[in-house]
Every structure is written in structure tokens, then in C-alpha cells.
Amino acid sequence: MSAPTLAAPAPALNPEARRRIGVFEGLGHSLTLAKRNLRYVARTPATLIDTVIQPVLFLLVFVFLFGGAISGGWQDYLQTLVPGLMVQITMYASMGTGMALSTDISKGVFDRFRSLPIARSAPLVGAVLGDIIRYVVAVTVLLLLAFALGFRIQTDPLSALLACVLVIVFGLTLCWLSVLVGMVVASPQAVPGVATAVILPLTFGSNIFADPQTMPHWLEVWTGINPVSYFVDTVRGLMIGGPVAEPLAVSLVAVAVCHAVLLPIAVRAYLRKVR
Amino acid sequence: MDTCIQAVGLVKRFGGTTALDGVDLEVPTGSILGVLGPNGAGKTTAVRILATLSWPDEGSVRVAGHDALRDPVTVRGLIGLTGQYASVDEELTGRENLELIGQLLRMPSREWRARARELVERFDLVEAGNRPVKTYSGGMRRRIDLAASLVGRPRVLYLDEPTTGLDPRSRGDLWRIVRELADDGTTVLLTTQYLEEADELADRITVIDHGRVVAEGSPQELKRTTGSQTLHVRPVDSADIDRVAGLVTDLLGSRPVLSSDGTTITAPTDDPVLLSSLVRSLDQRAIATDELALRLPSLDDVFFSLTGRPLPDHTTEESPA
Numbered sequence A: 001m002s003a004p005t006l007a008a009p010a011p012a013l014n015p016e017a018r019r020r021i022g023v024f025e026g027l028g029h030s031l032t033l034a035k036r037n038l039r040y041v042a043r044t045p046a047t048l049i050d051t052v053i054q055p056v057l058f059l060l061v062f063v064f065l066f067g068g069a070i071s072g073g074w075q076d077y078l079q080t081l082v083p084g085l086m087v088q089i090t091m092y093a094s095m096g097t098g099m100a101l102s103t104d105i106s107k108g109v110f111d112r113f114r115s116l117p118i119a120r121s122a123p124l125v126g127a128v129l130g131d132i133i134r135y136v137v138a139v140t141v142l143l144l145l146a147f148a149l150g151f152r153i154q155t156d157p158l159s160a161l162l163a164c165v166l167v168i169v170f171g172l173t174l175c176w177l178s179v180l181v182g183m184v185v186a187s188p189q190a191v192p193g194v195a196t197a198v199i200l201p202l203t204f205g206s207n208i209f210a211d212p213q214t215m216p217h218w219l220e221v222w223t224g225i226n227p228v229s230y231f232v233d234t235v236r237g238l239m240i241g242g243p244v245a246e247p248l249a250v251s252l253v254a255v256a257v258c259h260a261v262l263l264p265i266a267v268r269a270y271l272r273k274v275r
Numbered sequence B: 001m002d003t004c005i006q007a008v009g010l011v012k013r014f015g016g017t018t019a020l021d022g023v024d025l026e027v028p029t030g031s032i033l034g035v036l037g038p039n040g041a042g043k044t045t046a047v048r049i050l051a052t053l054s055w056p057d058e059g060s061v062r063v064a065g066h067d068a069l070r071d072p073v074t075v076r077g078l079i080g081l082t083g084q085y086a087s088v089d090e091e092l093t094g095r096e097n098l099e100l101i102g103q104l105l106r107m108p109s110r111e112w113r114a115r116a117r118e119l120v121e122r123f124d125l126v127e128a129g130n131r132p133v134k135t136y137s138g139g140m141r142r143r144i145d146l147a148a149s150l151v152g153r154p155r156v157l158y159l160d161e162p163t164t165g166l167d168p169r170s171r172g173d174l175w176r177i178v179r180e181l182a183d184d185g186t187t188v189l190l191t192t193q194y195l196e197e198a199d200e201l202a203d204r205i206t207v208i209d210h211g212r213v214v215a216e217g218s219p220q221e222l223k224r225t226t227g228s229q230t231l232h233v234r235p236v237d238s239a240d241i242d243r244v245a246g247l248v249t250d251l252l253g254s255r256p257v258l259s260s261d262g263t264t265i266t267a268p269t270d271d272p273v274l275l276s277s278l279v280r281s282l283d284q285r286a287i288a289t290d291e292l293a294l295r296l297p298s299l300d301d302v303f304f305s306l307t308g309r310p311l312p313d314h315t316t317e318e319s320p321a
Helices: A023-043 A045-069 A074-107 A109-114 A122-149 A157-184 A190-204 A217-225 A227-240 A244-275 B045-050 B072-076 B094-104 B109-122 B138-150 B166-184 B197-199 B217-223 B239-253 B274-284 B301-309 B314-318
Strands: B003-014 B015-026 B033-036 B057-062 B079-082 B158-161 B188-194 B203-208 B213-215 B230-234 B265-267 B291-294
Touching: A023 A045, A023 B033, A023 B094, A045 A122, A074 A109, A074 A122, A074 A190, A074 A217, A074 A227, A122 A157, A157 A190, A157 A227, A157 A244, A190 B003, A190 B197, A217 A227, A217 B203, A227 A244, A227 B197, A244 B079, A244 B203, B003 B045, B003 B188, B003 B274, B015 B033, B015 B057, B015 B188, B015 B213, B033 B045, B045 B158, B045 B188, B094 B109, B094 B138, B109 B291, B138 B166, B166 B188, B166 B197, B188 B197, B197 B203, B197 B301, B203 B217, B203 B301, B213 B217, B213 B301, B217 B301, B230 B239, B230 B274, B239 B265, B239 B274, B274 B291
Parallel strands: B033 B188, B033 B203, B079 B158, B158 B188
Antiparallel strands: B003 B015, B003 B057, B203 B213, B230 B265, B230 B291
16 A cells, blocks of 8 residues: 555654743643642642641640740740741741652652653642642741730731741742752652751751750851751841841842752752653 | 654663663554563563653654654653553542643643543543542553543553553453554554453564564464464363374374363474364264364463563462462
8 A cells, every 4th residue: 555655745844843842831831730739738638737737736835835944934935936937837848849749750640741741840840839838828827826826026017928928938948958858769758757857957956946045055056057047037037026137138148059059959850850 | 554653773771781672663553562571571661762751772763753852742742651650640530630631731721621521431430530549449540541641632652551450341441442542543552461462452563572572563473473383172072082182193293282171182283284184083983072273372372482481470460479
């Protein structure tokens, strides 16, 4: 059955032609996948339990159990603790990104996406975007409970809002660390363990829970190096008053450095999986 | 017929091991190619390369005229992939999974809704479509995986061991669907460890072992490559079995094999007139037979003669106990 080739020429295929996915198309893919992550959260509220329970537990335990011991009265402690906890719980919430990606990879969902004509970055960007909602939920739960217990913003609503935005930016910075852990660790179950090992020294070795001046010298030095302390100072300044400019400058530099260092490493680890 | 999938000289190494050692594959448009081989033969590695999920160290891949290595995005728009690794989201419902893929393919909302509805109906998942996939049985799970790969109406479908671990009924259901897809003009490449599956579905079969193609042809051609045919004789009265064995021995010059239940005699032969001679001898002695036939060897025999090993039995891998 050799048909005459002149009659019906095959559609001309340019061997150099190469379909690429535009930025906006890729963003569309990312948003679709972010929506999937949100739907996933709505479907299985259990995935949010960590995000919701952690702030509640931390707030209750530290305020009522240690508050009096640490600063002489739990009401005073509440004021200084809440801004710090905002930073801490966002760190924990950001660890979900790497876990979610790692789960997708191990379950084969990731390869399904990769077999579709979508932007290579879409599953990553989608996961990160979808996780913003987790930060928002965590911070909202914390603040609602804090207000109920008597926490008051002592600055103005705009500053407080800026503080919340900064906390979310902080979460987005750390989520690259989470992505990196998720890509490097073999199984999703291993992600929380490794992530906690990274987070613990960053959160407890900071000024979130106690005044560093009460700590041994080596720990005080560490809290002074730890960028988390500067973040906490910034958020405190914006919510309950105090110097903002200097800690904010240090914080922004830290965010920039983290992005410059972590982002390329995380994206490279991710692309190695994507290829 | 023109070629839809063409892979030439695929080589893939993982560290020190060579998973593919120069594999050529060719699938004409609208046909089904069965890639047959034991676990670890390199089947999955080959499919992952053809589906742009993995890059070969050497070799070239063209799918529907497009270079899969240079222009993977276009190729991804033409293919559907179903395998243990390309899966659906267990937390979402079956329908949501299909809709998600429709959205990712940037279908208009009316179209992805309609397509998801159409697929759950076709795959008998209408009720299950509203349940999370994690509640599905094995057969339903494979059907939703296959449906997910069909959302974009692919011209080329890769099925990597689509029925491994399925019960015979679910397997039959899936075979029927694959045959329908091929009848509609979809080009199918399926890998399998099951000779029966390749025999049942494939127009052509490529046998892979240790990362190399060891045979290629239609199921009939492959069966013929082993050369000899097999004689099967089962007398009505099993008391006649010794006399039959004696007759066959006289004709062949060697003793035939008696089946373990003592009712059937089998013997390999290349002699084209054996059957007619045997019929005459049996007739003269008035021995009636239930079965008297020359058979082409099974694909099991083919695999054995090509590789010197039997294909792993599929029941052993699922129940190690």
C-alpha cells in the first residue's frame, strides 16, 4: 500500500520547531495546581491540624505554663510572645511544602504532571503558592486566640498588617529550605524529622520565648546571629511598638541572602527530579 | 502505514548498570506494540524515555514526527501515559483528578467538565467518580489511571504493565478498553510480563531482555521462530496411552513426554507428515482420541528459546509467601 506521495503531502514538520510554554501559560498551570492543593486542604482538614493545633498549643503552653516564670506574669508575656510565635508557626507551616512535593513524587502524581504539556516549574510554584494559605490559616488562628486571651495591637492596624505580610514572606523564604529537604530526603515520612532538626535551633535558639540576656553566653551569641531574632524584633516592633528600622533591614538582607542561596539550590534539586 | 513511534539505539545507564543497551522500537500508527520482558529487562526505562520523563544517554526518539528529545512539550501534548509511576492524586475524587488534568491542558471549562463526565461513564466509574481515589479497588484504580491518561485525547498511549496484579475479570475489562482505543486509531505501546496479554492485544511484539531487543515480530512469527511444533495426543481411553506412546516412539524415533496426569502425550517435531502417519496408525489399531493436534509453541516457549530462561511466573511475584 504505497500511496503516491505527491497527492497528500504530510504536514510540514519543522525539525527545529520547539514548543515552549510562555510565562503566563505557566502561571496558569501553577494556579491550577495551587487550587488543587487548596482543595486538598479543604478535603482533608487533617492536613491543617498541624497548622492549627501547633499555634494553639504553643500559645497556651507557653503563656500559662511558663509565662509567669519567664516574665513575672502571663499577661505581659502574652504581648511579647505572640509576635514571636507568628514567626515560629510560619516556619513550621512552611515545612509542609517539601512534604507535599515529596509525597507527590513518591506517589507518582508528579510524573503524571510531568507527562503533560505544562511548565516544568508549575508543580513547584503551585505547591508554594498553595501553601501561602497554610501560613494565613496558622497566623489567623494564632491571632484570634491571642486576642481572646487579651493580646492587643499597640501600634496601628496598618503596621500590624505589614507584620503579617512580613511573616508570610518569611514563610515563603523558608519554604525553599523545605523544598530542598523534600527533594533530597528519600521518603516523605523523613521530611518532618529533618525539617524539625533544622527548625528547632532556629526557633528556640532565638528571642522568641525568652530574653537572650538570660541565656549562657554561647547561646546568646547564637541568638544574635540567628536571623529569626531580627524577624521577631521587626514583627514585635510593628505590633506592640519598638524599633523597627534596624531589625527590618537585617531581616530583609537575610531574606535576600536566603533567596540567593537557597532558591537556586532548591530549584536545582527540583529540576533534577523534573528532568 | 507510517511510523508513529520510533526509537533508535536507546542507551540508558544508571551508575554502573546499563538499563538499555541499544534498543530500537518502532510502532506503526494505529497499531499496538507489545514490549515483552521479565522484571528488570528495561521496559519501564524505555517507556519513561518515550514519554519524555527520562532522557537517554544515547539514541533518538520520534513520536508522531516530533523529536521527543528536542521538543518534549509538543510530544507531551500528543501522548497519554499509564504506569505504576504516573499516577493520580489519591486524595482527590476520580472526577476531580480528570477535571484537574483537563484544566492543566487548558481546556475551556465546559469541555473539561464534559470530558471528565464522558470518561467516568465510559470507564464505569460514575458512582466511584465522586469518591476519593484512595477508596478504589485495584481494578477501579487502573481504570481511573487509564482514564486520566486519556483526558487530552492522546494519539499515542503508553501503558506500562497496565494489568499487573489485576484479577482476570478486571484484566479482561482493561483489554477490551485498550482494543477499543486502538480501533479508534490510537497508537498503543504496552509493556507486559504476561505472554497472554501480548498475544491477546499486540499486533507486533518486541521482546526485551537485559536491555536489548532479543526478538521482534507478530505473535505468529515469534511462535514460528522457535522452529519445532508440538504434537499433542490424548486417547479417549487412557488405558491406550502406552500403545499410543509406542506408536509415537516408532514414528519419531524418540520417546514422547507423558503428562503428569497420564492422559496426554506431547512431543516436539519438525516432521510435516507425522500427523497423517499417526492418524493412519491409530486408525488401524482402532484407538480413538479426544485430542490429536500439532500446535505452534506458546510465547512461553518462545521466550524460553530466546533467553534460555522461562518468563517469571506472574503468581510468584505477587505472593512471595
